[in-house]
Amino acid sequence: MLELAILGLLQEAPMHGYELRKELATKLGTIRAAISYGTLYPTLKRLHCAGWISEQATETDIVPPMTSKRGRIVYKITAEGKERFADLLAQAGPETYDDAGFGVHFTFFSRTDRATRLRILEGRRRRIEERREGLRDVLSRAGDRLDAYTLELQRHGLDACEREVRWLEELITNERSGRTPSSAADQAVAPPEEPAPHQDRP
Amino acid sequence: MLELAILGLLQEAPMHGYELRKELATKLGTIRAAISYGTLYPTLKRLHCAGWISEQATETDIVPPMTSKRGRIVYKITAEGKERFADLLAQAGPETYDDAGFGVHFTFFSRTDRATRLRILEGRRRRIEERREGLRDVLSRAGDRLDAYTLELQRHGLDACEREVRWLEELITNERSGRTPSSAADQAVAPPEEPAPHQDRP
DNA sequence: TGACGATGTATCGGCCCGATACATCGTCGC
DNA sequence: GCGACGATGTATCGGGCCGATACATCGTCA
Numbered sequence: 001m002l003e004l005a006i007l008g009l010l011q012e013a014p015m016h017g018y019e020l021r022k023e024l025a026t027k028l029g030t031i032r033a034a035i036s037y038g039t040l041y042p043t044l045k046r047l048h049c050a051g052w053i054s055e056q057a058t059e060t061d062i063v064p065p066m067t068s069k070r071g072r073i074v075y076k077i078t079a080e081g082k083e084r085f086a087d088l089l090a091q092a093g094p095e096t097y098d099d100a101g102f103g104v105h106f107t108f109f110s111r112t113d114r115a116t117r118l119r120i121l122e123g124r125r126r127r128i129e130e131r132r133e134g135l136r137d138v139l140s141r142a143g144d145r146l147d148a149y150t151l152e153l154q155r156h157g158l159d160a161c162e163r164e165v166r167w168l169e170e171l172i173t174n175e176r177s178g179r180t181p182s183s184a185a186d187q188a189v190a191p192p193e194e195p196a197p198h199q200d201r202p
Numbered sequence: 203m204l205e206l207a208i209l210g211l212l213q214e215a216p217m218h219g220y221e222l223r224k225e226l227a228t229k230l231g232t233i234r235a236a237i238s239y240g241t242l243y244p245t246l247k248r249l250h251c252a253g254w255i256s257e258q259a260t261e262t263d264i265v266p267p268m269t270s271k272r273g274r275i276v277y278k279i280t281a282e283g284k285e286r287f288a289d290l291l292a293q294a295g296p297e298t299y300d301d302a303g304f305g306v307h308f309t310f311f312s313r314t315d316r317a318t319r320l321r322i323l324e325g326r327r328r329r330i331e332e333r334r335e336g337l338r339d340v341l342s343r344a345g346d347r348l349d350a351y352t353l354e355l356q357r358h359g360l361d362a363c364e365r366e367v368r369w370l371e372e373l374i375t376n377e378r379s380g381r382t383p384s385s386a387a388d389q390a391v392a393p394p395e396e397p398a399p400h401q402d403r404p
Numbered sequence: 405t406g407a408c409g410a411t412g413t414a415t416c417g418g419c420c421c422g423a424t425a426c427a428t429c430g431t432c433g434c
Numbered sequence: 435g436c437g438a439c440g441a442t443g444t445a446t447c448g449g450g451c452c453g454a455t456a457c458a459t460c461g462t463c464a
Contacts, residue, residue, distance in 0.1 A: 030359030039420045109351035149311035152383035157232030181354035
């Protein structure tokens with residue numbers, strides 16, 4: 001999963017580890033607090049060995065404020081890496097539908113096609129619906145066996161599930177009718193087809 | 203964290219691994235799907251070695267339907283284990299406030315005192331508020347740099363944060379005024395002090 | 405009698421985290 | 435000028451937890 005996230009970010013721009021972590025924190029802020037270095041660096045090494053990314057120690061810097069010879073390693077995605085990214089993004093296993101996996105996939109939704117988006121959205125919905133049904137079962141069948149706090153927790157969880165299902169329904173509806181997620185109330189008119197394959201970092 | 207959960211469940215009744223897993227699934231259903239055996243059995247062994255629980259292979263069974271000599275191992279909490287449980291439940295590190303940790307603590311709230319409950323509730327609130335502020339920052343400062351899907355994800359996350367903070371506020375208010383979580387609208391009258399130290403499994 | 409699913413215990417590889425170590429850069433105060 | 439300090443940067447290690455897998459028994463139904 002982290003592999004997908006790294007590949008996705010490097011698709012936008014070459015970066016070194018520290019920068020990657022910060023970028024991950026803002027883009028995936030909802031999903032994970034911040035990726036740990038204990039995971040990041042070994043993963044980068046693994047991706048490099050696999051040939052998905054290229055490693056390049058650098059003396060010079062890109063941005064003006066820094067002009068020294070700090071030993072930084074800039075990573076750049078390779079052609080094989082882009083292929084790998086597309087595969088990972090499109091294929092959906094069970095882990096695609098849990099919180100972290102879904103979040104990462106969703107983050108890069110603008111990089112894939114509508115069919116894939118719908119597939120993942122519906123898979124996620126099914127997952128949450130299952131959780132919701134489980135909670136309803138527990139509340140109706142064993143509710144009186146649980147103490148007040150546990151009960152309250154279940155209820156709060158159930159509420160969150162229902163809310164997320166509604167959110168997903170809306171996204172699915174939008175997707176089917178060819179709309180990009182409506183920001184708030186804008187975007188009344190739908191773009192013709194794919195909502196601009198990808199163009200962040202303007 | 204899993205240690206706390208196991209100790210908590212064994213406090214209610216002796217159990218063997220398989221049963222423990224099912225019980226965990228229903229009580230902590232909101233938090234985690236189901237605990238993996240690859241974690242459960244090693245943890246049980248660890249707890250046994252530490253002296254928190256006692257291990258007893260059994261031939262006879264408790265419940266009527268089963269009357270054979272299946273090699274099951276029934277675990278029972280020890281006096282030291284109960285002490286350990288109380289310590290773990292009351293002490294609050296940073297991991298107490300993330301989703302899993304908070305969920306487990308909350309599940310056993312009826313087993314601890316109001317001061318501890320308030321401390322944990324407020325710590326959790328602070329944690330969520332931090333996440334909320336982070337999301338607001340991103341949305342206001344870098345919102346236009348992100349594509350529509352990422353934006354939508356952040357917004358959904360922000361909404362969930364705000365909702366959870368409100369939920370926590372309510373719980374904290376109730377706790378301060380000496381009420382157990384109000385089931386829905388019942389419980390208009392507050393019990394005198396601690397809401398019955400613990401009595402599930404009636 | 406044999407297939408099948410639920411029950412039950414156990415291990416292994418792998419992902420990811422937190423703690424930790426170490427080094428350099430820019431900035432600010434003294 | 436110079437030292438302290440926080441941000442920047444790379445890296446390793448132990449440990450928790452997961453998914454896959456293996457193996458065995460029980461009850462049930464064909």
